[in-house]
Amino acid sequence: MFVPLETEPNSLYERVGGDEFFFALVDHFYARVAYDEILRPLYPADLEPPKRRLALFLIQYWGGPRTYSDERGHPRLRMRHVRFPIGQQEREAWLQHMRAAVESSAAGQRERQALMDYFANAASSLVNQG
Numbered sequence: 001m002f003v004p005l006e007t008e009p010n011s012l013y014e015r016v017g018g019d020e021f022f023f024a025l026v027d028h029f030y031a032r033v034a035y036d037e038i039l040r041p042l043y044p045a046d047l048e049p050p051k052r053r054l055a056l057f058l059i060q061y062w063g064g065p066r067t068y069s070d071e072r073g074h075p076r077l078r079m080r081h082v083r084f085p086i087g088q089q090e091r092e093a094w095l096q097h098m099r100a101a102v103e104s105s106a107a108g109q110r111e112r113q114a115l116m117d118y119f120a121n122a123a124s125s126l127v128n129q130g
C-alpha cells in the first residue's frame, strides 16, 4: 500500500493557515463594504457581529472547526439572505470586495482560484431579485 509521507494538508483551511487567514480576509472585505453605497445600507450599524459570522462560516465550510454551526445552527444561507434584496448589482459589489480581499491575501494561486470560484457560485445562488 502506498502511504504518502509528505503531502499538503488536505483542507483549504489548513493550507491557507487556519483561523487567522479567514479573520484577516473578512476584515479586509468588511473594510470595503463599510464604504460601499449599495451594500452598506443592507448591513447592521455594527459590522463586528457580521464579520464574526462570515469568518466562522468560511472556516467551517473550508474544513476548520464547526464553531459556526455550534453558534448559529444550520447555515441555510439562502434563507438567511431572503430579507435582503440581492440583485446582480449587489452580487457584483459583494464579489468585487471579496476579490480584492482574496487578491491581497497570502493564499496561493490554487487556493485563491478555489475561493473565488466558490464565492462566485455562492453569490449567484443568493440572488433573489430580478
Ligand code: HEM
Residues within 6 Å of the ligand: 039, 042, 043, 044, 049, 050, 051, 053, 054, 057, 072, 077, 080, 081, 084, 086, 090, 091, 094, 095, 119, 122, 123, 124, 126, 127
Ligand atoms: C451576493 C451578495 C451578498 C449580499 C448582498 C449579502 C448580504 C448579507 C447581509 C446583509 C447579511 C447580514 C449581516 C449579518 O447580520 O451577519 C449577510 C449575512 C451572511 N452572509 Fe451574506 N451576502 C451576500 C453573499 C454572501 C455569500 C456569497 C456568502 C458565503 C459565501 C455569504 C455568507 C453570509 C453569512 C455566513 C452570513 C451570516 C449568516 C448568519 O449566521 O446569520 N453571503 N449577508
